[in-house]
Each structure stands twice: as structure tokens, then as C-alpha cells.
Amino acid sequence: MSSRSKGSFAHHGLHRARDDQPGADGLLSDPDALPADGLPKEIAEAVDGPPEAMRKLEDGSKFLELSMGPQHPSTHGVLRLAVRLDGEEVVECKVDIGYLHRSFEKFAETWQFPQLAPFVDRNDYLAGTLNEHAYCLAVERLLDLEVPERAEYIRVIMAELNRIGSHLIWFGTFAMDLGATTAFLWAFEGRERIYDLNEVVTGGRMFPQFFRLGGVRNDFPQEFFPMVEKTLAEIEASLEKFHGLVTGNPIFEARTKGIGRLSAEEAIAFGCSGAVLRATGVPYDVRKADPYSIYDRFEFDVPVGENGDVYDRYIVRMREMEESIKIVRQALKEYPRKGPIMGKLPRRLKPPRGAEVYAHVESPRGDLGVYIVSDGTDQPYRLKWRAPSFSNLYAVQRLAPGLMVADLVALVGSVDIVLGEVDR
Amino acid sequence: MSSGPQMSQPVWHGVEAAFPAVELSTTKDGWPVATVPRDQYAGLCRWLKEKGLNFLASLTAVHYLDDGEMHVVLHLYRIDARGKMDSRLVLKVKLPDAVGEELPSVASIWPAAEWHEREVFDMFGIRFTGHPDLRRILMEADYEAHPLRKDFVDRKPNLGVSRETLAKDAASKR
Numbered sequence: 001m002s003s004r005s006k007g008s009f010a011h012h013g014l015h016r017a018r019d020d021q022p023g024a025d026g027l028l029s030d031p032d033a034l035p036a037d038g039l040p041k042e043i044a045e046a047v048d049g050p051p052e053a054m055r056k057l058e059d060g061s062k063f064l065e066l067s068m069g070p071q072h073p074s075t076h077g078v079l080r081l082a083v084r085l086d087g088e089e090v091v092e093c094k095v096d097i098g099y100l101h102r103s104f105e106k107f108a109e110t111w112q113f114p115q116l117a118p119f120v121d122r123n124d125y126l127a128g129t130l131n132e133h134a135y136c137l138a139v140e141r142l143l144d145l146e147v148p149e150r151a152e153y154i155r156v157i158m159a160e161l162n163r164i165g166s167h168l169i170w171f172g173t174f175a176m177d178l179g180a181t182t183a184f185l186w187a188f189e190g191r192e193r194i195y196d197l198n199e200v201v202t203g204g205r206m207f208p209q210f211f212r213l214g215g216v217r218n219d220f221p222q223e224f225f226p227m228v229e230k231t232l233a234e235i236e237a238s239l240e241k242f243h244g245l246v247t248g249n250p251i252f253e254a255r256t257k258g259i260g261r262l263s264a265e266e267a268i269a270f271g272c273s274g275a276v277l278r279a280t281g282v283p284y285d286v287r288k289a290d291p292y293s294i295y296d297r298f299e300f301d302v303p304v305g306e307n308g309d310v311y312d313r314y315i316v317r318m319r320e321m322e323e324s325i326k327i328v329r330q331a332l333k334e335y336p337r338k339g340p341i342m343g344k345l346p347r348r349l350k351p352p353r354g355a356e357v358y359a360h361v362e363s364p365r366g367d368l369g370v371y372i373v374s375d376g377t378d379q380p381y382r383l384k385w386r387a388p389s390f391s392n393l394y395a396v397q398r399l400a401p402g403l404m405v406a407d408l409v410a411l412v413g414s415v416d417i418v419l420g421e422v423d424r
Numbered sequence: 425m426s427s428g429p430q431m432s433q434p435v436w437h438g439v440e441a442a443f444p445a446v447e448l449s450t451t452k453d454g455w456p457v458a459t460v461p462r463d464q465y466a467g468l469c470r471w472l473k474e475k476g477l478n479f480l481a482s483l484t485a486v487h488y489l490d491d492g493e494m495h496v497v498l499h500l501y502r503i504d505a506r507g508k509m510d511s512r513l514v515l516k517v518k519l520p521d522a523v524g525e526e527l528p529s530v531a532s533i534w535p536a537a538e539w540h541e542r543e544v545f546d547m548f549g550i551r552f553t554g555h556p557d558l559r560r561i562l563m564e565a566d567y568e569a570h571p572l573r574k575d576f577v578d579r580k581p582n583l584g585v586s587r588e589t590l591a592k593d594a595a596s597k598r
């Protein structure tokens with residue numbers, strides 16, 4: 001016992017954290033049993049990083065078991081990471097979710113289709129209209145509802161503004177995770193302007209409750225148009241400032257470049273989408289790959305990274321905000337000032353018995369899918385919410401071994417999780 | 425115009441020849457559906473992965489209480505290096521609806537399935553054999569029921585104060 005407690009870390013002056021107590025809740029595996037034999041060998045080798053992290057365990061030494069969260073500022077909500085540490089290095093990480101589970105899918109089975117449209121805002125609470133877009137799209141396909149052209153433009157404008165707002169929050173909190181408080185305050189100022197736009201159009205700030213089956217609730221008020229021009233110009237200017245503040249910063253680069261690297265094959269295998277997948281160089285964006293609404297009318301690029309690391313995810317999201325500004329500007333230019341904003345709805349919503357649909361949209365976090373099975377009534381028989389954060393968070397569990405604790409914070413920040421949609 | 429990606433020749437073309445027991449159909453919104461018998465499920469999944477369906481978007485279940493059936497439903501796409509989604513497939517497998525029914529895990533084929541299968545185990549009670557870490561994921565570890573089953577009855581319905589409590593209160597005041 002005493003001979004090995006000196007450990008192999010003495011040579012670089014690190015004190016090995018020790019804990020002779022077994023894990024409090026048994027979530028982490030028994031260290032004597034590692035490497036986890038349940039995992040198929042080829043996956044374990046392919047995704048759990050170099051086996052060195054495992055080999056250190058074979059001398060039988062004990063490790064510090066640390067519970068990051070559920071009340072921890074860097075976990076972006078109520079996420080718990082059960083981490084086993086060797087000094088400062090993560091040997092094993094188990095992601096523990098479910099703290100925010102509020103039985104959305106069960107609840108959905110008891111409500112009528114139109115009643116659910118405002119409720120889905122609460123899943124990904126940073127991008128309410130994107131949730132509504134996915135949900136309305138699915139139900140409209142189920143019920144063969146037509147959406148008027150003007151409503152589609154309003155939807156796209158609101159969705160893209162929400163995407164910018166969501167990315168701004170992500171930028172602020174991510175920079176905060178890495179210790180940059182100024183960026184956090186600046187980003188939240190921009191986000192407030194987006195929420196002001198939400199408020200002027202929908203009345204709600206975080207939860208717009210704006211999309212309806214077959215259209216949107218109301219038209220843009222006149223004061224919206226000068227306001228949105230001004231806000232977009234402000235955000236463009238602040239993006240410049242953010243790049244000046246963070247992008248070239250040597251501390252920021254040291255903490256993000258090469259950290260949490262994911263290859264394109266791994267990202268696809270883990271079910272990652274959104275900026276996490278695009279940072280690996282795969283330009284998969286639902287708006288381009290499976291166009292919905294009227295996204296095929298707009299010119300925009302899909303920014304991609306090369307290395308799939310934390311830094312590339314940052315750059316991809318920063319550039320996505322510029323693309324969203326481009327889309328909003330084009331949509332405002334082509335926006336038809338006359339016409340209905342609600343399609344014709346049948347008096348009774350009767351989908352065919354046994355019909356099922358799967359609609360997906362590009363949410364700020366990735367591929368957001370809604371699967372609805374109908375039993376012929378006006379309530380969904382089964383509703384499945386395919387949350388992009390759920391799969392992206394799974395990648396964190398696979399990427400964590402081998403990282404330092406501080407890098408784990410950067411990794412969790414970079415995947416942009418929203419626990420509201422992870423736990424549903 | 426085109427509301428979906430190009431589906432001229434999906435990568436899983438030829439599935440009927442390789443697996444004659446598979447039934448093909450189409451959903452209301454145009455997704456192809458392959459319904460596979462339970463004993464060929466793992467083999468078909470491996471075949472589909474080899475053919476290039478590399479992205480598992482969702483794995484879930486639907487409980488048909490009246491038929492006594494549980495359908496496990498997978499939504500699969502192929503995402504190529506240019507970010508195109510050129511093939512898609514809904515894969516269905518039917519099981520009896522008893523708690524503890526077993527189905528081979530596909531987490532070794534699509535690692536993304538690991539958490540989705542944990543969620544289906546948690547919510548429907550299907551046991552995935554060969555799964556690396558089959559635990560509850562959303563409900564607490566000592567929870568007993570499987571809430572998304574249609575025969576699930578919450579033993580603590582949220583009705584505010586129960587009639588029994590009110591009656592007891594009234595009796596104690598008397």
C-alpha cells in the first residue's frame with residue numbers, strides 16, 4: 001500500500017489524490033475490474049482513447065472519485081459527472097442525467113396537438129421557437145396542413161434570431177467556464193437585444209409560444225423592422241469585439257486547441273450533430289441536408305472545422321451567427337407584406353389511425369427530431385423527442401478519459417448542452 | 425418542390441433479397457420502413473451498418489397495449505463526408521409487451537444506441553442483451569415502474585390533497 005502511494009507522478013511534482021473509500025453510490029466501476037469488460041473491445045480501443053489511461057490502474061492504486069455537479073456552475077444546469085481522477089487526470093467519467101426529467105413524453109400523450117405547441121418551448125429552453133418549429137412541422141405533416149408563405153418567412157426570421165440568441169448565451173457561458181467574465185457580460189447584452197425582439201413580436205422573452213399548427217400566432221408589429229435592423233448591426237459589431245476579446249487570446253487557445261478531439265467517424269458513430277459534428281469537418285446541417293420550411297430559398301454557408309476539438313466548435317458557432325444574420329437579412333428583404341399568417345385548419349384534428357411521422361430541424365444544438373405516432377385521435381399516441389444534446393452529451397462520456405479536470409470543463413462547455421432537452 | 429433528400433437508390437437497396445423476412449412499407453411522410461423479425465434484428469442491423477447507414481438518430485419504443493405488442497423503432501440515416509443525408513430508414517422490430525423482454529443491443533454497431541437503449545430500458549422495461557452498461561438513465565436507480573408503458577399507473581397521482589386526507593382532517597377537528 002505505502003510503496004505504491006508515492007505513485008508514478010512524483011517525477012512531475014504532482015500530488016496524487018487518494019481516496020481509499022469506494023465510490024459512494026457505486027456509479028463508477030470497480031477499479032479492480034477495469035478495463036470494463038462489458039464494452040466490445042474494438043469500441044473500447046477506438047473511442048476510449050489510448051489505453052495508457054487504463055494501464056495506470058493496473059498497479060492497484062486507489063483514485064479520487066469526484067462528483068462534479070449537479071450543483072456546479074460549469075455543468076450548465078443540473079448535470080452530474082461522476083469522475084475518477086488520477087492526480088488531475090480523468091480516468092473514468094460517467095455522466096449522470098435525469099435531474100430535470102419532467103416526463104414530457106408521457107405528458108404529451110394526454111394533451112391535444114394544438115395544446116402541446118406552446119409546451120415544447122420548455123425542452124430546449126434557450127431556443128423556444130426551434131422546438132416549436134420541429135413540433136409544428138411534424139404535426140403539419142401528420143395532418144396535411146399547409147403553412148402560408150408569409151408565415152414561413154416569419155418562422156424562419158424568428159428561428160434564426162433565436163439561434164443567434166442561443167449561440168450568444170453559449171458563447172458567454174463557455175467563455176465564463178474558461179474564466180473570461182467580460183465576454184459573459186458582453187454576450188448577455190446581445191442576448192437581451194434578441195429577447196427584446198422576441199418580446200416585441202411574441203410577448204414572451206424566453207418562451208415565445210409563437211408558432212401555431214398551420215402558421216404563427218401574430219404578424220410582426222411595425223416597430224419590429226427598424227428594431228431588427230439595428231439589433232443585427234449591433235450583433236455584427238459585437239461579434240468583432242468578441243473575436244478581439246477571445247479568439248486570439250493565447251490562454252484561450254491553449255485551453256481549447258487540441259482538447260476533446262473527435263474524428264468525423266466517431267462523431268457520426270456517437271450520434272453527434274450540430275456544431276459538434278460540423279467541427280470535425282462534416283458539413284451536416286438539416287437546413288441543407290433535408291431542407292424544410294423555406295430554407296432552400298436562402299444563400300448561406302455551413303461553417304465547418306477541421307480538428308473536431310473545442311476550439312473548432314467555438315469557431316463554427318461564431319461563424320454560424322454570421323450565417324444566421326445573413327439568412328434573416330435575406331428573409332426580411334423577400335418578406336411578403338400581405339397575405340395570411342395562418343393556414344386553414346380543420347375543425348377537428350383527425351390524423352389517420354396508425355400514421356407516424358418523423359420531422360427534424362436544425363436546432364442550435366443539432367439535429368432535433370420529433371417522432372409522432374397517431375392512433376386516430378387528436379392526441380399523440382406516442383411522441384418521441386430526439387434531443388441533439390442527449391447524443392452530444394454521450395460523446396462527453398466517451399471523450400473524457402485522459403483529459404485534465406480543467407479540460408473536462410472546457411469540453412462540457414463546448415458541446416453546448418441544455419439539460420432541459422437532455423432530460424425532457 | 426423536393427421536401428426531402430434524394431432517395432433514388434438508398435444504400436440499403438437489396439434488403440429484401442438479403443433478408444426475405446423483412447417487410448417494407450412507407451410512413452405518411454415518406455420515410456421507408458423495414459419491419460424485421462426479432463431473431464434477424466441484430467443481423468440486419470449489422471448488415472445496414474456495413475451498407476453505410478452510419479447515423480442512429482433515435483432508438484425508441486412504442487407500446488401497443490391492445491395488441492400486446494412493443495415496437496422498437498430506430499431512425500437511421502447515412503451522413504456522408506459532404507454532409508449529405510442520402511439514405512434514411514425506419515427500422516422496426518416487434519416484441520411481446522411483457523416487462524423484461526430481451527432484444528440484442530446494437531450499441532456495438534452504433535455506439536450512439538448506448539444511451540437510447542438505456543432510456544428504452546428505463547421507460548419500457550426492455551432488456552438489451554450485451555449492452556455495456558444497462559442502467560436506468562432518467563428515473564432514479566431504485567424506481568420500480570417503467571413509466572412510458574401504456575399500462576403504467578402512477579401510484580401517486582398529483583391531485584393535490586386526497587379525499588382521505590381531507591376526511592381525516594375533518595374527523596380530527598370534530
